[in-house]
Amino acid sequence: MEEIFISTFARSLAFGTILLWGALGAVLSERSGVVNLGMEGMMILGALAGFAVMQTSGNALLAIAAAALVGALAAGLHAFVSITLKANQFVSGLALTMLGLGLSGVLGKRFEGLPLFTQLENISVPGLSSIPILGKAVFTDQNPLTYAGILVGILLWVVLFKTRVGIQIRSIGENPAAADALGVNVVLTRYVCTMLGGALAGIGGAFLSVAYRPSWTEGMTGGLGWVAVSIAIFAAWNPLGAIGGALFFGGLYHLQFRLQESINPALLKMMPYLSVILALALGALRRKSRGTAPAALGLPYQRGQR
Amino acid sequence: MIAAPLVEMLGITKSFPGVVANDSVNLELRAGEVLALLGENGAGKSSLMNVLYGLYRPDAGLIKVAGREVSIRSPLAAIGLGIGFVAQHPLLVRRHTVAENIALGMRGSFWNPVPKVRSKIFELSKKYGLEVNPDAPVWSLSAGEQQRVDILKALARGAKVLILDEPTSVLTPQEAEELFKVLRRMKLEGEGVILITHKLDEVMAVADRITVLRKGKVVGSLETSQTNPTDLAALMIGRQLEPVRASAVQVGASVLRLENVSALSDRGVPAIENISLEVCAGEVLGVAGVAGNGQRELIEVITGLRGVTAGLVMLEQTNLTNVNARVAADAGVAHIPEDRLQMGVVGNLSVAENLALRGFETPVFSNGQFLEPAAFESFAQKAVAEYEIATPNTQTPVRLLSGGNIQKVIFARELSTNPKLIVAAHPTYGLDAGATAQMQRLLLERAAAGAAVLLVSEDLDEVLALSTRVAVLFDGRLMGVVKRDAATREGIGLLMAGRELVTV
Numbered sequence: 001m002e003e004i005f006i007s008t009f010a011r012s013l014a015f016g017t018i019l020l021w022g023a024l025g026a027v028l029s030e031r032s033g034v035v036n037l038g039m040e041g042m043m044i045l046g047a048l049a050g051f052a053v054m055q056t057s058g059n060a061l062l063a064i065a066a067a068a069l070v071g072a073l074a075a076g077l078h079a080f081v082s083i084t085l086k087a088n089q090f091v092s093g094l095a096l097t098m099l100g101l102g103l104s105g106v107l108g109k110r111f112e113g114l115p116l117f118t119q120l121e122n123i124s125v126p127g128l129s130s131i132p133i134l135g136k137a138v139f140t141d142q143n144p145l146t147y148a149g150i151l152v153g154i155l156l157w158v159v160l161f162k163t164r165v166g167i168q169i170r171s172i173g174e175n176p177a178a179a180d181a182l183g184v185n186v187v188l189t190r191y192v193c194t195m196l197g198g199a200l201a202g203i204g205g206a207f208l209s210v211a212y213r214p215s216w217t218e219g220m221t222g223g224l225g226w227v228a229v230s231i232a233i234f235a236a237w238n239p240l241g242a243i244g245g246a247l248f249f250g251g252l253y254h255l256q257f258r259l260q261e262s263i264n265p266a267l268l269k270m271m272p273y274l275s276v277i278l279a280l281a282l283g284a285l286r287r288k289s290r291g292t293a294p295a296a297l298g299l300p301y302q303r304g305q306r
Numbered sequence: 307m308i309a310a311p312l313v314e315m316l317g318i319t320k321s322f323p324g325v326v327a328n329d330s331v332n333l334e335l336r337a338g339e340v341l342a343l344l345g346e347n348g349a350g351k352s353s354l355m356n357v358l359y360g361l362y363r364p365d366a367g368l369i370k371v372a373g374r375e376v377s378i379r380s381p382l383a384a385i386g387l388g389i390g391f392v393a394q395h396p397l398l399v400r401r402h403t404v405a406e407n408i409a410l411g412m413r414g415s416f417w418n419p420v421p422k423v424r425s426k427i428f429e430l431s432k433k434y435g436l437e438v439n440p441d442a443p444v445w446s447l448s449a450g451e452q453q454r455v456d457i458l459k460a461l462a463r464g465a466k467v468l469i470l471d472e473p474t475s476v477l478t479p480q481e482a483e484e485l486f487k488v489l490r491r492m493k494l495e496g497e498g499v500i501l502i503t504h505k506l507d508e509v510m511a512v513a514d515r516i517t518v519l520r521k522g523k524v525v526g527s528l529e530t531s532q533t534n535p536t537d538l539a540a541l542m543i544g545r546q547l548e549p550v551r552a553s554a555v556q557v558g559a560s561v562l563r564l565e566n567v568s569a570l571s572d573r574g575v576p577a578i579e580n581i582s583l584e585v586c587a588g589e590v591l592g593v594a595g596v597a598g599n600g601q602r603e604l605i606e607v608i609t610g611l612r613g614v615t616a617g618l619v620m621l622e623q624t625n626l627t628n629v630n631a632r633v634a635a636d637a638g639v640a641h642i643p644e645d646r647l648q649m650g651v652v653g654n655l656s657v658a659e660n661l662a663l664r665g666f667e668t669p670v671f672s673n674g675q676f677l678e679p680a681a682f683e684s685f686a687q688k689a690v691a692e693y694e695i696a697t698p699n700t701q702t703p704v705r706l707l708s709g710g711n712i713q714k715v716i717f718a719r720e721l722s723t724n725p726k727l728i729v730a731a732h733p734t735y736g737l738d739a740g741a742t743a744q745m746q747r748l749l750l751e752r753a754a755a756g757a758a759v760l761l762v763s764e765d766l767d768e769v770l771a772l773s774t775r776v777a778v779l780f781d782g783r784l785m786g787v788v789k790r791d792a793a794t795r796e797g798i799g800l801l802m803a804g805r806e807l808v809t810v
Binding site (some may be wrong): 161162163164165166168170174175177178179181182183184295303 | 361380381382385391393397398399400401402406407409410411412414415416417418419420459463
């Protein structure tokens with residue numbers, strides 16, 4: 001029993017890492033008031049960039065940096081359209097998703113089916129891995145990017161809620177006019193948050209193509225970007241909640257593999273999406289009286305306009 | 307030696323496509339004084355102050371702060387020069403605490419500056435008499451408290467000059483008096499205050515000097531002690547304006563009757579509780595109270611936009627409890643809504659179409675399934691002439707009209723069917739003096755002709771001038787109904803703040 005629990009937890013965490021990086025990116029971007037539905041596009045571009053660099057150079061650090069850069073640049077495009085040009089953020093984000101899927105398909109053709117000669121090896125954290133149960137479930141034989149993702153989540157929480165910059169970011173997401181009137185640079189802050197969010201999403205993609213399933217196939221993110229977006233909502237835009245949400249949805253994906261002998265796999269495939277809808281509905285009911293979405297989410301800011 | 311004025315604005319000109327908002331305006335603010343910037347809507351007060359706060363760049367002119375010529379390119383630059391701005395609607399993050407709002411954008415430490423800011427808040431609160439709890443979330447504060455937070459925000463940044471934009475429009479008379487006390491404390495500390503307003507009694511009460519703007523130009527700069535409200539009004543409007551006041555009316559039979567009505571707000575909490583009141587033909591019942599004390603829900607219950615949880619809404623012999631808006635309108639309820647653009651008109655439809663919104667299904671405007679454009683047009687022509695609606699033509703989208711003209715379109719439409727009951731919510735809010743007088747006169751004319759009028763307004767002077775009786779709402783409860791002759795500003799103000807009526 002303990003064995004099953006530990007392995008389920010550990011595998012959920014591994015799969016959840018893809019979702020975690022994407023969800024953290026969405027949390028950061030949306031806390032500043034910019035909706036980014038381009039998560040799927042940024043993740044797949046990150047996945048391709050990460051795989052391509054890893055395949056040619058064999059340097060994992062370089063691969064992750066490339067994925068982050070590509071994710072940030074893609075998000076920068078979304079930022080330009082939605083912050084500077086003040087276009088509809090939802091449409092721009094959707095366009096980014098389609099652009100990312102299409103572009104990665106074209107550019108990725110020559111990487112299809114290639115193997116990776118070096119791997120980003122799993123590691124165990126010395127000391128922490130000997131804690132009973134928890135050590136085995138969390139700190140044993142996981143990818144460095146899994147540990148890093150949890151660390152980044154905690155760090156993001158500290159930044160958002162415990163620092164000066166955090167107040168700025170959250171205030172801009174709630175009421176950019178109030179921040180602007182106090183001389184806080186709304187445009188710059190939103191750009192930085194959106195692009196850093198894109199970088200996190202890109203790393204999530206790279207984890208998929210470099211570590212979790214070391215390969216490149218067209219459309220390999222398979223909708224995970226959308227799940228990441230909904231985890232951000234489900235977690236009420238709290239990075240710590242996003243860690244839990246990623247673990248939960250990672251668990252649902254893992255359950256697919258476990259249950260496929262007894263339940264029709266087509267039904268199981270639907271499960272994550274069904275549970276996204278269910279989780280969002282439950283979350284919405286819980287918060288009906290006190291909405292938690294940043295009040296200015298999705299609204300372009302124009303000085304002097306009510 | 308005489309110290310240089312805190313602020314001098316010389317020859318400021320600012321134009322927008324089609325309008326000159328400020329035409330070589332001069333303005334001077336000295337240390338230790340309250341300067342009133344008086345003018346109608348669109349006179350250019352706000353754009354002048356936006357120039358001073360770095361939100362607009364002037365086309366011409368220069369600004370001196372403490373005798374030194376400066377260029378103010380952003381709010382940050384203005385804050386750096388010791389200029390603070392308190393907007394009409396507080397610019398606060400509602401979900402954050404008071405301290406977080408004040409800490410927002412402060413330089414210095416990497417970590418959350420809230421602990422440091424808290425002690426600063428206590429210090430400033432004591433110095434200026436601005437009491438507020440630093441740890442309270444802003445959404446839980448009253449309008450007056452939110453305004454204090456906005457003022458504290460400016461003071462915590464070392465403001466020597468404070469600009470207040472229509473600060474009393476959201477306050478009870480008592481809260482306004484509290485604010486004036488704070489302003490007097492600031493004067494003693496040698497700070498300067500610019501008070502943007504169009505309320506004359508306020509100017510007389512608190513200002514040392516007055517600069518009057520009309521159509522973008524300064525038409526007078528005077529000492530308060532050398533002038534009086536009548537002269538100021540003439541200067542501000544450019545002509546004499548008769549004050550509108552209700553004359554004695556013949557009150558007829560009961561038209562609207564509410565019996566023990568309770569209803570919930572949008573958030574599902576009780577918004578009005580156990581309200582019983584009556585409005586008779588020929589009568590104007592004024593409802594006073596700070597916004598958010600159940601006025602909106604009361605109006606919506608009567609106009610068929612909100613269901614009740616208990617009680618009865620009767621229009622003469624018709625039961626209007628829990629009916630929809632169409633039934634209420636057909637029964638004879640006219641509704642002048644609070645939010646003109648959102649609820650009063652369809653912005654992208656033409657003036658003519660908006661005027662016909664109430665009756666477009668009736669035989670005059672439609673013939674079976676098809677609309678009759680000619681009927682729309684002739685009705686619109688008549689309304690435009692009768693209500694003096696300033697519009698290029700009847701096909702102009704209504705959103706392009708000014709606030710006053712949009713309100714005239716709404717009045718023309720709502721009054722066209724000779725309603726038995728007129729429910730008017732903040733009918734003159736944000737209108738200039740001319741349009742205000744016209745709307746007020748229309749309501750009184752209709753009352754004199756036998757309609758019952760329920761007037762909800764935050765402007766206590768308006769309520770007292772027009773009403774036969776005044777009802778006060780606080781926290782969803784009816785605090786009392788007072789006959790006009792017995793109503794005083796102070797008495798109503800106490801009721802608005804939730805004190806029970808003490809009968810002597």
